[in-house]
Amino acid sequence: DGGITQSPKYLFRKEGQNVTLSCEQNLNHDAMYWYRQDPGQGLRLIYYSQIVNDFQKGDIAEGYSVSREKKESFPLTVTSAQKNPTAFYLCASIVAGGSNQPQHFGDGTRLSIL
């Protein structure tokens, strides 16, 4: 079955540490996204990528970085500059020409501070 796989499901970060969240899709989708979700709140866009080797900042990119070296993969690094990283992180993807198409989501990674 095609889908989006996020790993790990739970992640703990120490002070001053960078951590990387994995997102892999086998849907052959062109565009991929990272969202942050805080308790009781909606989704906020961190970064998105429409094609390989290209990505754009979303609304809350500070303290995060991404890469898109392969179509299937869009890892997110939460850097030490992100002072409040505790949240639920969701990766999504969409097929090309996607204005009528829904985004497909992974099951998320919950990041907490140790």
Add this chain to the structure above:
Amino acid sequence: GNSVTQMEGPVTLSEEAFLTINCTYTATGYPSLFWYVQYPGEGLQLLLKATKADDKGSNKGFEATYRKETTSFHLEKGSVQVSDSAVYFCALSDQGGFKTIFGAGTRLFVKA
């Protein structure tokens, strides 16, 4: 810019009650509209969609009609079940674009 506003939750209903979750949007052009559902600890799943005015999306007993004149896309279900307890997100997709704009989400609790 484009935006989505949906009713605040939580919404608490008894099993078999009628559900309405209001959603209104602001957009230029003719966006596609979506309802997503999120169960605890999971990602979002598409519940239904409508791509043009007067379209009705439906799935699993849920329905929503794309009303351009009132810029609304309210979610309804005639008889909710405990298993419908989740967070529901209304969203729109920019025409020709790759970005989806989500509402803040409405949490639904259904009591047996």
